[in-house]
Amino acid sequence: MPDHTTPSSFLQPTRRQLLQNTGLLSAALSAGGLLLPEAVRAQEPVPVKGGHLVLGLDTASSSDRIDPAFYTEAYMYTVGFQLFNTVLELGPDGKLAGALAESWEAATADASTWVFKLKKGIQFHNGKELVAQDVVYSLNHHRGEKSNSGGKGQLLAVTDIKATDTHEVTVTLSAGNADFPAALVDYHMGIGPDGGDFDKGVGTGAFILEDFQPGVRALTKRNPNYWAPDRAHVDSVETIAMSDATARMAALLSGQVHIINRVEPRALSRLSARPGVQILRSQENTMFCFPMRVDTAPYDNVDLRLALKYAIDREELQRSLLVGTGAIGNDNPIASWNPFFAKDIPQRSYDADKAAFHFKRAGSPSSIQLSVSDNGFPGSVDAAQLFQASAARAGITIDVERVPSDGYWDEVWLKKPFVASNWSVRPTADAMLSLILQSDAPWNETAWKDETFDKLLADARVELDETKRRQIYHDLQVKLVDEGGELIPLFVDNIAAASDKIGGYVAVPGGGDLSGYRIAERVWLNT
Amino acid sequence: MLAAPKGGGLSLWAMLARRLALGLVLLWAVSLVIFAGTQILPGDVASAMLGQQATPAAVASIRQELGLEQPAAVRYVKWLGGAVTGDFGRSYSNRQDIAKSIAPRLKNTLLLAAMAAAIAIPLSIALGIACALTAGSWIDRTIGLVTLSAISLPEFFAGYLLIAYFSVMHLWLPSSATVSEGMSLGQRFVVMLLPCLTLVLAVVGHMMRMTRVALLNVMTSPYIETALLKGLPRSRIVWKHALPNAVSPIVNVVALNLAYLVVGVVVVEVIFVYPGMGQYLVDHVAKRDVPVVQATGLVFAAIYILLNIAADMISVIANPRLRHPR
Amino acid sequence: MGDVLLKVTDLEIKAGATTIVDRVSFTLDKGRVLGLIGESGAGKSTIGLASLGHTREGLRITGGRAELNGRDILAPASAKARYLTSASVTYVAQSAAAAFNPAHRLIDQVIEATLGHKLMRRSEALARAKSLFGLLGLPDPAHFGDRYPHQASGGQLQRAMTAMALCSSPELIVFDEPTTALDVTTQIDVLAAIKHAIVKTGTAALYISHDLAVVAQVADEILVLRHGRMVERGPVERIFAAPVEVYTKHLVSLRRSEKLLTAGGGNVLLRVSGITAGYAKGVDVLNDVSFDVVRGETLAVVGESGSGKSTLARVITGLLPARSGTLQFEGKSLDPSLTRRDAPTHRNIQIVNQIPDLALNPRQTVEAILSRPLAFYFGLKGSALRAHVSTLLDQIELPSALADRYPAELSGGQKQRICIARALAADPGLIICDEPTSALDPLVADGILDLLMRLQKEAGTSYLFITHDLSIVRSIADSVVVMLGGKVVRSGGKTEVLAPPFDSYTEKLIASVPEMRPGWLDDALAGRGRPGTLER
């Protein structure tokens, strides 16, 4: 078979691919990498009803739960969004759109109170109609002492949630937040019936749970009276757990599954060269990072952090890990497509001398242990090795500890001081920053505790003046780039692959992989 | 393996009883080891579960909830008591009834093992006999070399090769074996074919070689010469005179491989996405999901012990001295 | 004489380069019995098997022919040829216990060949087998065949095998040492049974044995072999009356010199009193056994397999602590357990085992083997050690050149001598000889016995000599203990024990020892007053 390995090679797709998914690819290839919705609408494909959709996805575990509060990975996101809806969701244009809510607005000028009006006549799978109380119950599921929800961080600012009418929910915040509604897009925020058990999987979603074996598969059937008539084309969806990358590709190539996620960029050129395969990309949708806990020696030293930031060869990483896809990061968690992205911050690149310089100033600490497994981010092990090599050239010794993939997120991440991690980029700057950099954020993986930072972040939330707001975010980004604990070498296009039978795929910038994990209700099976 | 049959005048039933008793004692000892082992696993369950939210208060409440503040001895007794009645408690990580979630996976594991065994055992014994019959000939050598190569391939490598050839190059067989309830046996069979094949490759060589050697050993004994002098055809000599006396080593190696097919297939489960016991255990180990680790460990040990008892008993039955005491 | 059944001419068989059978020729007429006699390695078994058209692994026929009724049976030993031969020539092996397949009932194996060759219908074969069982004096002939091999005694198996050989009514049976593995008292019965059967069925036979006395009882003619060559051939009577060759003379005149009683009154070296012992949870193998070994004398313990005589050795050496009873050595009581005895005691009691091959570590040179006790007990080193080793070799009449050989490079007799030297090296008070000659050829055995006697004279060592062979007892013992089923049935000075009035067992024992003369068997049976009738 042809052996394209040069970065550009896969940019010349085969003829038939161009024919299949001009929209997708051309969009994917468009300069800024920002996916233009027009491009999708351009070809106006005709949805096909029916069929059995099979997804082969990574990151399932036999200890998974259906309760959205416990979602941490793409697999359960995708399953969850088949069963549950959120109050709001992201559109293909990357903007907020109503899902269960028909409208929403800030009730006060400081954006500290928000009112959501729910659509009428929406039914849960058990036939019960959706009312405000259900939303209240579901959101409170993520609040308070007892809750272990991963969504907790999103709602920390919430002081009160009330049903102000049968179909109206009013949320009060401790401080104003112009971006608050975006929080309700989060995949933890699935809405279930009042008082219900989320593990039962009863929601308003496009599909009804038939069978769930943790770590094996989930089977769902189409919800006949789904509230969004223009979606949910297939009759049933089977979401199969496939933790082995090779197995996933094999399953796709052998036609056992229609869609797989987490395609290794290295395999991309060869995979896309295969007939009957289309590549589904979401631009700069994930960031790969090596978080350092700034509360732990030696990483509590800014110079060491800088040394490491200079000691990593981002171009080399992009070349070997992403084979040229994605984009180089600047230790800045804000993606380049984000309106608030600080374009003027100079891109940091590999510089052995600067690295050595800062390393010396940090007192050349001896034990720099980087703990990685392939779960940190795909290829993180190789990345760590390359990092190790480039750092060595700057006289910095990193010893790479390879830990088992299973339980990486429970045992290593947030525990070890220097690890590999990845985030699906959040729709708004605020969401992104408060998710992992606010002092009290549950997933504050760099243990970044800085009051002024928190304060500025809070100000930005309530600041409705665009330019001022931009300025604040700019300052925050500068601070992070210079002092932050996040070493962010790469932004990655999430690469999924699908059989060319799949139609209707749209990328959702900021919504994460697989059409913001709502792929099940978006796509259809061409026959 | 359990203590070899001591022969003597013991009647079959007495012997079976003794074996079973021995097995139970062994199993109990294993349970002790497993429990102790899981106790000394580094890392605290509660904080492992809570992750970021591991506030002392929360940890305490969790420990309370899991009854971890009781002394180990008490917990062991409780656990064993439950285990005996088939109740392995609930998983720490996802609160599911372990017995319930093990059941289908155990079934899958056993099914795969059974399928592999159904192919591998007759095949390897047949090959073994063929080799013994043609010992030293080119047939013998070829079979020997081929099977040797088969056991020498690392399973995961063999697995991927099979996938690459049968599933990707030609779309003959499914590459992943996600079985689920409601699948007809036929469907299961097709789906499980590749993992099954991988396992067969892994075990055939071992059993075949053992069969061959066992037979050749017997062939050197005087009563084979007697049979030769009777002018019997070689085939009859092997079937009627050699095979019955080679049963016990063969049975033992078969048992060994069966055990392997049940407890040694984690790799195959990963590659072929097969929902078996191994994957289930691996998922929970890292989460310090002690009850699950204990349960699976115990189940595996029980299977291993049972297989060995079975092997012992079969070789006892195959041995006329023990079947017909003086 | 009748017409020729088997005609062997210039038969030559080689194992690799070495010649096993060297141009042997003989003929055997129908209905006659030819005895092949010779020591191990004389090639007698090889010849026997060759006359079935069979050669063992690694052997090949390099010359000569063997014809059965004029048909060449050595001709490319095709399955077809063997098939034909196997119908008319059958084989009785030395150890029937090993030659029967443990997995099948006796009857099935007895009639297998007969059915295999479609000589009879199953019912007929069964009937014949049963009648043969009867003829051979097996108990309950109708149902004996239902037993599995392990359910029958050695003697019974040997007869069952004879029945198996006779079943297909062959023209020739090859008996390969059929009684050698048996006790004397059993041997005489089986011998009788075999002779009886051959005579009754008029089948020709090749009777192979190392024991001339035995062959003399069944054979019409004898062919003496040595190192694969024919030494002498002739009618039994002639061979005994007028042997021509020297070797044959030796064999015939093998009459051991009576040991002259040493002037008694020596003090007691070892006192065994009231010893009861057994293995694990098993029954008592020894039951209240008592006797004395006098310093400088030889006590012979006589008994058949299962009499517990070997167990006795283990008890005295301390390998098997007794359940009750006491041992006294030089007046001091011996600790029952080997591990708790002190070095001098270890040194003082040495053993010479039955099978030298098992008694010598194959990975040690003769020098190493003999040096160890010297170094261990007397701390000898260097030249002194080497010197002592060569004196030991002189004492056992072996060239000191053998010092750096490995056991595998020695003959059976030489190995046994090394074992004796090893025992001597400890300069012990007592040497326990556990059947030291039973695995050796008659002439070699004779040499070993002479050696032992000479050494006793020189060193004044006492022997506890365990044996089943009364003829040996006569030539080496001062006093005798006769054992049966773990009990002492008779003991005392040799003369008293071996002279009437006898207890029934000792009488039977003595009567069973084959005498070196034709016709002894018939007399012995007649003496018993139950001709041809046999062990129950």
Place this chain on the structure above:
Amino acid sequence: MSRLPPLTPLAVIGFFGAAAFILLAGFAPWLAPHPVSEVVGGVWEPPSADALLGTDNIGRDLFSRLVWGARVTFAIAALATALAFLLGVSLGFYAAVRRGWVDQLLSRLNDLLMAIPTLIFALVVLAVLPKTMIVLVLVMAILEATRVFRVSRAIAADLVVLDYVEVARLRGESWRWVILREILPNALSPLLAELGLRFAFSILFLSTLSFLGLGVQPPIADWGSLVKENKDGLLFGVFAALIPGAAIAILVICINLVVDWMLQKTTSLKRGRRDG
């Protein structure tokens, strides 16, 4: 027992393969054209003058990685096997010689250990313990030792009843002497064969562990890690992806050929053993 059978062609091949492997391991620094983790080209490039076997999944020279890998693989497998034998043989022999309760105790303990599935045991232990070479070697050694114990005990039990051993005991020799001088020399050839099999097995076992990410940790890579790194290539028929797996297989085959040759004479049933 004493002398080895004449060389067969297969045995020669086996010896050749094993020797080649050991040479690779021994002379890695001189044989490997590139450092382990140096990137010399694109992903999965076909063999070239610079990269004899082509490049791996991130453009490193596969040949060099194979050579270095041989060293790691050999070191760990050899260490584990050696340790296992030290442990297994000494205990096995001791049990066989002492018999009685000592034997019972040791044997039952061994049964106990063996009743716990090998791979599972390794998974659990390695998943929770620090993944250092020492831990790895120890875990492998312990698991191997149980198998070695069984074999060596069986061998010794056959020898200990022989007269020359008893004679030694009658002489009052110490256990050490009986084991070292009387039994060991005569148990050598079956043990040697077992050693080969164990070594081959630990190579396979190690590669499995590495494949599961529990074995050798980067940047060090054994052959198992190489297979893991390049597995994706297998689906696309990448030449480089085939090599590491093939290398493991060939090595194991070669060792087995040698073992078979050693076992030709002895009618040992211990060949090809692969306990759970």
